[in-house]
Amino acid sequence: MATSPAGAGRPKTRGIVLDHIRAARTISRIELAAVTGVTPATITQVVRELMAHGLVVEVGRGASTGGKPPTLLQLNPHARYAVGVLFERNSCVIVIVDLTGRQVARTSFPGTALLPPEQALSIVASRVEALIGAAGVDRGRVLGVGLATYGPQDRQTGVLLTHQPTAEWFEYPVGPRLSELLGLPVLLDNDAAAAAIGEHWLGAVEQDTFGCLYMASGIGGGVVVDGEVYRGVSSNGVEIGHITIDVNGGRCDCGNYGCLGNYADPSAVIKQALEDSSLGRRLGLDPADTDVMTAFGRVATAAGAGDPAARGLVEGSARHLGTAAVTMASLFDLDLIVLAGPSFAAAGSIYQSVIEEEVQRRTFARRAHPVRVVTSVSGSDAAAIGGAVLVLQSELAFLELDARA
Amino acid sequence: MATSPAGAGRPKTRGIVLDHIRAARTISRIELAAVTGVTPATITQVVRELMAHGLVVEVGRGASTGGKPPTLLQLNPHARYAVGVLFERNSCVIVIVDLTGRQVARTSFPGTALLPPEQALSIVASRVEALIGAAGVDRGRVLGVGLATYGPQDRQTGVLLTHQPTAEWFEYPVGPRLSELLGLPVLLDNDAAAAAIGEHWLGAVEQDTFGCLYMASGIGGGVVVDGEVYRGVSSNGVEIGHITIDVNGGRCDCGNYGCLGNYADPSAVIKQALEDSSLGRRLGLDPADTDVMTAFGRVATAAGAGDPAARGLVEGSARHLGTAAVTMASLFDLDLIVLAGPSFAAAGSIYQSVIEEEVQRRTFARRAHPVRVVTSVSGSDAAAIGGAVLVLQSELAFLELDARA
Numbered sequence: 004m005a006t007s008p009a010g011a012g013r014p015k016t017r018g019i020v021l022d023h024i025r026a027a028r029t030i031s032r033i034e035l036a037a038v039t040g041v042t043p044a045t046i047t048q049v050v051r052e053l054m055a056h057g058l059v060v061e062v063g064r065g066a067s068t069g070g071k072p073p074t075l076l077q078l079n080p081h082a083r084y085a086v087g088v089l090f091e092r093n094s095c096v097i098v099i100v101d102l103t104g105r106q107v108a109r110t111s112f113p114g115t116a117l118l119p120p121e122q123a124l125s126i127v128a129s130r131v132e133a134l135i136g137a138a139g140v141d142r143g144r145v146l147g148v149g150l151a152t153y154g155p156q157d158r159q160t161g162v163l164l165t166h167q168p169t170a171e172w173f174e175y176p177v178g179p180r181l182s183e184l185l186g187l188p189v190l191l192d193n194d195a196a197a198a199a200i201g202e203h204w205l206g207a208v209e210q211d212t213f214g215c216l217y218m219a220s221g222i223g224g225g226v227v228v229d230g231e232v233y234r235g236v237s238s239n240g241v242e243i244g245h246i247t248i249d250v251n252g253g254r255c256d257c258g259n260y261g262c263l264g265n266y267a268d269p270s271a272v273i274k275q276a277l278e279d280s281s282l283g284r285r286l287g288l289d290p291a292d293t294d295v296m297t298a299f300g301r302v303a304t305a306a307g308a309g310d311p312a313a314r315g316l317v318e319g320s321a322r323h324l325g326t327a328a329v330t331m332a333s334l335f336d337l338d339l340i341v342l343a344g345p346s347f348a349a350a351g352s353i354y355q356s357v358i359e360e361e362v363q364r365r366t367f368a369r370r371a372h373p374v375r376v377v378t379s380v381s382g383s384d385a386a387a388i389g390g391a392v393l394v395l396q397s398e399l400a401f402l403e404l405d406a407r408a
Numbered sequence: 409m410a411t412s413p414a415g416a417g418r419p420k421t422r423g424i425v426l427d428h429i430r431a432a433r434t435i436s437r438i439e440l441a442a443v444t445g446v447t448p449a450t451i452t453q454v455v456r457e458l459m460a461h462g463l464v465v466e467v468g469r470g471a472s473t474g475g476k477p478p479t480l481l482q483l484n485p486h487a488r489y490a491v492g493v494l495f496e497r498n499s500c501v502i503v504i505v506d507l508t509g510r511q512v513a514r515t516s517f518p519g520t521a522l523l524p525p526e527q528a529l530s531i532v533a534s535r536v537e538a539l540i541g542a543a544g545v546d547r548g549r550v551l552g553v554g555l556a557t558y559g560p561q562d563r564q565t566g567v568l569l570t571h572q573p574t575a576e577w578f579e580y581p582v583g584p585r586l587s588e589l590l591g592l593p594v595l596l597d598n599d600a601a602a603a604a605i606g607e608h609w610l611g612a613v614e615q616d617t618f619g620c621l622y623m624a625s626g627i628g629g630g631v632v633v634d635g636e637v638y639r640g641v642s643s644n645g646v647e648i649g650h651i652t653i654d655v656n657g658g659r660c661d662c663g664n665y666g667c668l669g670n671y672a673d674p675s676a677v678i679k680q681a682l683e684d685s686s687l688g689r690r691l692g693l694d695p696a697d698t699d700v701m702t703a704f705g706r707v708a709t710a711a712g713a714g715d716p717a718a719r720g721l722v723e724g725s726a727r728h729l730g731t732a733a734v735t736m737a738s739l740f741d742l743d744l745i746v747l748a749g750p751s752f753a754a755a756g757s758i759y760q761s762v763i764e765e766e767v768q769r770r771t772f773a774r775r776a777h778p779v780r781v782v783t784s785v786s787g788s789d790a791a792a793i794g795g796a797v798l799v800l801q802s803e804l805a806f807l808e809l810d811a812r813a
Contacts, residue, residue, distance in 0.1 A: 235741025239773035336640020368644035
């Protein structure tokens, strides 16, 4: 797997140039020099190299600014592909994206994380192979796999540092093992961080700095600063589901007290719904059912349809998420928060309006700037797409420009 | 005031070179090229320019690595100076630092922020002039003033966006007005952010990424990432005194609910002390007294001396700060938190041990890495020194290399 730079351009410069071409869709060499701060001579050299290897193509001429109209460049979408996998205990989503980040194939299946790790990863690997085959993608052009899942994790070694969902997963090398099964590089990353960068890359979010609240069966967060994921010291940041919102609250499984998740995540909402026996019956909820996402989907759908009791529970969850969103906005100084992940997708408008109301009236720096809250454009697939995008960002910078073009 | 680049080196490169010479104390040209990633030819050119203007001097030879021993460079401390002002409602601290960040003069006086802005700034300006004079510093070599104070603020325009302590301060142009009075550039910044960068620059913190909890009469925070202050969208981040730790708590003056400050800041501790009439009498606390820092100092001193009631109150404050420190560490993914500011200085060891205990047992990513808590080396002057350091960082990059050397 190519990790060393080759060719004339410094790898970092090459990655920056590719990213600017992607973001602009079409752009001239002279515009590239202006936005990157790289000299026109270096731009010419890097672009020549990228064109020689089929990553960038010329697509006609732009408007003249006096002299000869400049030639426009764009990415060749079919030059490379990346796979993104969202690996959740309740569901698994696999996508393939092209060099521009556009989704070309997708599949999903029920979660495998309650199986032993070896068995679960074998299923994921065979599903990835099948999807590459079905999509007709040249396997030699697949850069790698972004595996988005929960934390804490050791991103460098590709190891999970949690006993969730079972003790077998603790310190299991999910990244290296999946890489071995597929013969492709695998990047392990946080699902919420992946969702955040996915939203940005897809153009849903125009600004370069923003936050993302991510809710599946658990609650996570991601912050993008100047177009890159905020990492902290070990890429285990923005764990907003495990911050204290009630200093008098009970102990959470994570070891902290009064954590947001215990008041606002799908399990908490279902628990509250089951305490209302009339609502529980109305929605056909079964206390013995372990399928959290389906049960939460019923509450969310009923809330959206106007059931007052269901709506009260979803609004309560949203109010608590609003408290945490205020903390996130006040600490990271954000003016935009995106709601992503399947659980927000189920009742997006309620969550959006309640959380926005909270951040607009309570965030410390609201006199410096307002804080907007928007729902994701990629819905429940944000993290899988983001996983693939992180592969593109990481691998393109150090791409070996060899015979694959 | 010089804001445009001059000379051969790109301003950014010049600032990076100066910062590496400072951090290393002494360094050779070849080592500079290695740590900065800048070509040896450019290093030679930038160093020649900096030496010609007296900012950098040669100080003998280092160890040979085979050939001729390399010439070592260091900053000329007397080439430039910067002023730092901590502007608090209860106190004002002014420092002058040399080019290496070493403090060469200091003064402090009771807070002026309850005066009308014009009158308060006149006092600050005359104190700055007097300190420059008393220190025997060449005024022509003073780069500017870093004004560290509370937020929210508009750092770009130098305007405060708060009605604290009085309505007159809201939208008052403190930066431009002080600049006018002194004829020097003035940078407005957050006190806690300034304290964080001050700790880093002084070498108290060896790592490049860490958090800082800052407590004076209020509580703030700063995060340094890769050696620079985390800014967010408007430099109003890490306002940890105004995050919710009790979702059922009362409304804070800031508009949020159950804010940390209301449970843990000096005013909260004094209020609790006054509720214990025996403790209040023992410490000579007066409910009518508005000098928060002196009263808090009495409680903190009694706690340090073993008074059980006083110690209980300080530990309670520390426990709540610990809850917020866990939130900060889990969101920014930190492995080091520095406690800075006068109120921590008063009872540092109690705060340090309680907060460290909380973060070590409750932070989400503690299996990925431990989180240490240390007390500041610069104590109550961290923010003033940091204000001066921010001027050095900002002005040196764009320094006009003219006849001042």
